[in-house]
Amino acid sequence: MSLKNGCLPKIGIRPAIDGRRRGIRESLEDQTMGMAKAVAEFYAQNLRHSDGSPVECVIADTCIGGVAEAAQTAAKFAREGVGLSLTVTPCWCYGAETMDMDPLIPKAVWGFNGTERPGAVYLASVLAAHNQKGLPAFGIYGHDVQDPSDRSIPPDVQEKLLQFAKAGLAVAAMRGRSYLAIGGMSMGIAGSIVNPDFLERFLGMRYEMVDSSEFLRRMEEGIYDREEFERALRWVKAHCQEGLERNPAERRSSRERKDWEWEFIIKMTMIARDLMLGNPKLGELGFGEEALGHNAIAGGFQGQRQWTDHFPNGDFMETILNSSFDWNGIREAISFATENDFLNGISMLFGHLLTGTAQIFSDVRSYWSPEAVKRVTGHELSGPASPGFIHLINSGSTALDGTGQQERNGKPALKPFWEITEAETKRCLEATRFCPAVLEYFRGGGFSTTFETRGGMPVTMSRLNLIHGLGPVLQIAEGYTVDLPVAISRPIIDRTDPTWPTTWFVPRLTGSGPFKDVYSVMNHWGANHGAISYGHIGGDLMTLAAMLRIPVALHNVPEERIFRPSAWGAFGAQDPQGADYRACQNFGPIYG
Ligand SMILES: C[C@H](O)[C@@H](O)[C@@H](O)C(=O)CO
Numbered sequence: 001m002s003l004k005n006g007c008l009p010k011i012g013i014r015p016a017i018d019g020r021r022r023g024i025r026e027s028l029e030d031q032t033m034g035m036a037k038a039v040a041e042f043y044a045q046n047l048r049h050s051d052g053s054p055v056e057c058v059i060a061d062t063c064i065g066g067v068a069e070a071a072q073t074a075a076k077f078a079r080e081g082v083g084l085s086l087t088v089t090p091c092w093c094y095g096a097e098t099m100d101m102d103p104l105i106p107k108a109v110w111g112f113n114g115t116e117r118p119g120a121v122y123l124a125s126v127l128a129a130h131n132q133k134g135l136p137a138f139g140i141y142g143h144d145v146q147d148p149s150d151r152s153i154p155p156d157v158q159e160k161l162l163q164f165a166k167a168g169l170a171v172a173a174m175r176g177r178s179y180l181a182i183g184g185m186s187m188g189i190a191g192s193i194v195n196p197d198f199l200e201r202f203l204g205m206r207y208e209m210v211d212s213s214e215f216l217r218r219m220e221e222g223i224y225d226r227e228e229f230e231r232a233l234r235w236v237k238a239h240c241q242e243g244l245e246r247n248p249a250e251r252r253s254s255r256e257r258k259d260w261e262w263e264f265i266i267k268m269t270m271i272a273r274d275l276m277l278g279n280p281k282l283g284e285l286g287f288g289e290e291a292l293g294h295n296a297i298a299g300g301f302q303g304q305r306q307w308t309d310h311f312p313n314g315d316f317m318e319t320i321l322n323s324s325f326d327w328n329g330i331r332e333a334i335s336f337a338t339e340n341d342f343l344n345g346i347s348m349l350f351g352h353l354l355t356g357t358a359q360i361f362s363d364v365r366s367y368w369s370p371e372a373v374k375r376v377t378g379h380e381l382s383g384p385a386s387p388g389f390i391h392l393i394n395s396g397s398t399a400l401d402g403t404g405q406q407e408r409n410g411k412p413a414l415k416p417f418w419e420i421t422e423a424e425t426k427r428c429l430e431a432t433r434f435c436p437a438v439l440e441y442f443r444g445g446g447f448s449t450t451f452e453t454r455g456g457m458p459v460t461m462s463r464l465n466l467i468h469g470l471g472p473v474l475q476i477a478e479g480y481t482v483d484l485p486v487a488i489s490r491p492i493i494d495r496t497d498p499t500w501p502t503t504w505f506v507p508r509l510t511g512s513g514p515f516k517d518v519y520s521v522m523n524h525w526g527a528n529h530g531a532i533s534y535g536h537i538g539g540d541l542m543t544l545a546a547m548l549r550i551p552v553a554l555h556n557v558p559e560e561r562i563f564r565p566s567a568w569g570a571f572g573a574q575d576p577q578g579a580d581y582r583a584c585q586n587f588g589p590i591y592g
């Protein structure tokens with residue numbers, strides 16, 4: 001089953017040229033179209049959609065020397081489903097006559113750094129036109145002068161081409177899709193008060209909602225694939241190991257009840273997925289409407305409390321959906337928020353679309369200072385955990401990939417699903433236990449995913465918050481997962497909920513402001529949850545946020561990784577954070 005619904009967005013390449021015939025244009029055709037072809041090839045080789053398929057480029061039929069060819073190109077791009085555009089040129093062209101005017105399409109311009117023809121002068125001129133007309137565009141200007149015969153794309157240009165395209169593809173992938181809430185607000189968590197206005201205006205997405213009772217209807221009326229269910233049950237019995245029972249002896253559920261719960265939560269998992277994505281198998285069974293699904297690219301489940309006070313909790317479902325594999329094999333992770341915290345779900349979606357990897361969803365539970373660790377465990381922190389750490393932990397939603405049992409160059413990693421091996425999925429499962437849910441919290445039972453994330457992984461924690469009178473803002477903290485010695489980790493986990501997955505996180509400190517120490521990062525975090533993505537992707541998130549006009553409230557991303565539309569500089573080049581707020585407010589959300 002694929003998460004895509006309809007066509008995948010393509011990248012439109014626009015070779016712009018000096019329109020003067022009888023010499024100039026003719027002499028430039030080859031080099032200009034050559035740049036377009038080189039970029040298309042570069043993208044095809046280096047970019048994939050989050051569903052694993054290679055990214056396709058559409059090149060304009062002709063070089064664009066003026067408005068007629070710009071219009072022909074726009075028509076071609078609309079026919080072909082282009083979601084973002086890149087204009088390339090080695091020469092002077094007529095800015096406002098050749099530029100891409102589609103307000104919905106993220107745009108960049110690569111102006112070749114050569115001296116024979118003034119590509120960089122066009123770049124400056126067309127960016128000025130974009131800024132003047134309120135159509136923000138990213139400028140790409142290579143650092144070193146190239147010769148006209150040099151058809152290579154220099155590494156600094158490659159980096160920017162990729163950063164722009166990854167974020168632009170994410171923008172295009174979200175447009176027209178849905179966030180599906182199963183249930184409503186969970187325990188007063190404001191992030192689970194889904195805000196359709198934000199989804200529609202900033203992301204071009206719909207808010208879809210179904211009542212949790214839909215699980216029961218589908219179970220009781222047999223609206224799921226029975227054959228898949230049997231297969232899933234066999235897989236669960238073979239690979240999902242039950243963990244320690246933490247409930248007091250007199251309250252534990254019977255074996256019979258637990259077996260029933262396993263069947264129930266497997267069905268919940270299949271039904272949630274079918275609700276989001278649809279399932280042709282349901283059509284074959286005579287359920288045409290259900291077969292279609294809700295066109296969702298992200299979703300969430302309220303769970304607590306009405307559902308979990310009576311029925312098994314959603315932890316297993318959330319974990320499996322968020323993972324890059326299940327009983328059907330290795331596949332794209334499905335971004336799914338526990339407690340229906342859609343703001344965290346969308347943060348996970350951003351991370352997923354930018355990387356193709358599974359995401360970790362966590363409560364940002366506690367800051368542990370070295371002093372508190374010493375007092376509670378009797379041990380001193382050392383190594384990367386020395387400045388103290390943040391304990392990330394939540395009942396559900398953390399992908400099995402979050403164990404860190406996949407590897408890249410011998411180091412723990414969360415990989416895009418197309419790079420994950422069968423053996424690595426086994427290791428993730430072996431490192432996980434499914435503990436009977438703590439019945440004090442979850443009266444209806446269920447099983448919670450239990451593991452400790454391997455240390456040493458570069459990760460980025462992010463979070464969207466909605467602020468009255470301001471709108472959405474994004475927080476970003478790059479850092480590392482760390483390993484703790486058992487003598488420290490055990491007592492700390494036992495003080496919280498030992499049946500839940502734990503990630504020990506140390507943000508990269510900068511020595512000042514919110515990143516002056518680990519405590520300050522925790523203290524500045526804007527909500528109870530964070531979305532954790534493998535890798536240092538803060539720069540990519542910032543590029544995406546700028547495209548979506550979401551200001552970045554907090555980050556520790558190095559300056560050289562920050563890449564925003566050219567107009568941002570006009571709002572205060574010496575005050576990038578304030579400029580970001582002003583630019584986002586000035587241009588406003590893409591979809592109104
Ligand atoms: C079991 C509890 O209700 C937890 O689910 C709660 O601590 C949270 O996760 C709050 O975000």
Ligand SMILES: [Mn+2]
Nearest residue numbers: 339362363394
């Ligand atoms: Mn939570």
